[in-house]
Amino acid sequence: MSTTNSATHLPDDPPTAPDADPAAADTDARSLRRMQFGWYINDWANAAFSATVLTVFLGPYLTTVAKDAADAAGNVHPLGLTIRAGSFFPYTVSFSVLLSVAVMLLTGTVADRTGRHKELMCGFAYVGSLATMGMFFLGGDRYLLGGGLLVVANIAYAVSVALSYAYLPGLASPDERDKVSSKGWAYGYAGGGLLLIANLALFQGHDAFGLDSGTAVRICLASAGLWWALFTIVPMLRLPSRAGVAPTATAAPTAPAETTATAPGKPGKPGKPAAGSLRELGRTLRRMREHPLTLLYLAAFLCYNDGIQTVVSQASLYGSEELGMEQTSLVTAVLLVQVVAIGGALLLGRIAHRYGAKRTILGSLVGWVVTLALGYFMPAHQPAWFYALACMIGLVLGGSQALSRSLFSHLIPPGREAEYFSFYKVSDRGTSWMGPLVFGLAYQLxxxxxxxxxxxxxxxxxxxxxxxxxxxxxxxxxxxxxxxERL
Incomplete structure (x- = not known):
């Protein structure tokens, strides 16, 4: 049975009637579960890049490489610019985020226009994984190589994740979407955490393996790329080419969605699909104003998610500088966040099934406020309290983001999933400067x-x-x- 054809038509089919063939209904159910598992494993695959590369290893290591290449004043000169070596990594991340915004928006439009969601998603995943595996060669003073690989990998990661989000409406009915999204997020934390544990064991015991610390770090970085590439095979085999719309008890306007999602460029004119996609992107930007309530939700997400991203990114700095935590305690806290976030995503998914996604997200935001307040009053040099704070972050982290994703999936016009989720990821990544700016200004003052x-x-x-x-x-x-049924 062709995975692409059967899976592509499954989401657009109406629900099975009571007198329908039970064998056919069972086959459809198995096919849907197969697709869901492929989607979960996609989160399992790409989370390794986020956890091992971005969160733990690359920042300190690339900064060290840049400092080795710096002049007597401590500056490096990429592309003729003069910057402090210690600023090279954050500047490179910011540059990659700005580029990823443009690439995500254009790719999302192309995906909805051509119906090649899977090909684009997996293609960007393999570009990112290859760039990540290339980080094994970041020895000596090759900071420019490291910066280039980071830009490529981070853009590929952002685009691939945005395209994977577009599958959510076709993988679950409206009442099951919170559960499926939460389970996917839990798979992501489990996969990223499992590889991170293995890599931290390698790094901590590098002497026993006859490795110096730099080589150990480079092996850890490359392992994330290899993990990403290997497990991407599963969604490549199990997901349909085009993200669809899930079967529901209420008929949805799927015919227009099919037309807009798969409309090809005019035959015989090379380059028309790309040019048409640029025009379609402009139309999408204008059409989004026709759905002000969707934009209002995006504004809310942009705001609270910026706070979430800043807490996650600055927690280690707060722990080391204000609470006096040692490196071992910081690493342990990172692992605790990864592990607890698995249970947190599943728990909040179950709560949302009973009380609705919006109420549960609002409750999680109250949890974030309590967590920040406890962090403010936390005593210094007390690792146990810091671990408790990490557990609280993990508890609300996975669930709040998983439910935000599933709730947004309901607010997207059918057939525009990749385009709208590209805007969603822009909110997730492209605006994350606001929180760090407020954090930095508060410390400066x-x-x-x-x-x-x-x-x-x-x-x-x-x-x-x-x-x-x-x-x-x-x-x-x-x-x-x-x-x-529940919101």
């Missing part, structure tokens, strides 16, 4: 990291207030999607 960490409360309070005002049911009806 007060000289206290405690003041800096508590200043992030503003993002959760504003995000909560804006999300509270989003009439989710009306927003879903406005884009023509069926409304789940």
């Amino acid at each position: 007060t000289g206290s990291y405690r003041s800096a960490i508590i200043s992030l409360l503003v993002f959760f309070v504003i995000g909560f207030a804006v999300l509270l005002k989003v009439p989710v049911r009306r927003a879903i009806e406005a884009v023509g999607n069926p409304v789940p």
Whole structure:
């Protein structure tokens, strides 16, 4: 049975009637579970890059490489620019994020226009994994090689993840979407955490393996690329080429979605699909204004998620500089966040099934406020308290993001999944400068990291207030999607 054909038509078919062939219904159910598992494993695969490369190993190592290449004043000169060696990694990440915004938006439009979601998703995944495996060669003073590989890998990661999000509406009915999204997020934390544990064991015991620390780090970096490439085979085999719309009890306007999602460029004119996609991107930007409630939800997500991303990225700095935590304690805390986030995503998914995604997200934002408050009053040089803070972050981290993803999937016009999720990922990645800016300004004005960490409360309070005002049911009806039983 062709995976692409059977899976592609499954989401667009109406639900099986009571007198339908039971064998056919069972085959469809097995096919859907097969697709869901492939999607879960995609999260399992790409989370290794986020956890091992971006969160733990690459920043310190690439900074060391840049410092080895620096002049007497401690500066490096990429492309004729003069920057501090210690700033090379964050500047490179920022540059890659800016580029990824443009690439995500264009690729999302191309994917919806051509119906080649899987090919583009897996293609970018393999570009990113190859660039990550190439980080094994970051020895000596090759900081420019490291920067180039980081830019390529980070852009590929962003695009691949945005395209994978577009599959969610076709993998679950509206009432099951929170559960499926939460399970996928849990798979991601499990996969990323498992490889991170193995890599930390290698790094901590590198002497026993006859390796110096630099070689151990480069092996860890390359292993994330290899992990990403190997496990991407599963979604490549199990997902359909085009992201579709899940079967529901209420008929959805799938015919227009099919037309817009698969409309090809005019035959016999090479380059027309790409040019048409650029025009289609412009039309998408204009059409989004027709759905102001979807934009209102995006604004809420942009705000509170910026706070989440800043807490995650600055927690190690807060732990080391304000709470006096040793490196071992910081690494242990990172692992705790990964492990607890698995259970947190599943737990909040179950809560959302009973009380609705919007209420559960609002509750998780209250949890973030409590977590920040406890972090502000936390005593220094007490690892046990710091581990407790890491557990609290993990508990609300996975669930709040998984449910935000599934709730947004209801607010997307059918057939525009990749385009809209590209905008969603822009909110996730492209605007993450606001939180760090507020954090930095608070520290500059007060000289206290405690003041800096508590200043992030503003993002959760504003995000909560804006999300509270989003009439989710009306927003879903406005884009023509069926409304789940609980919101």
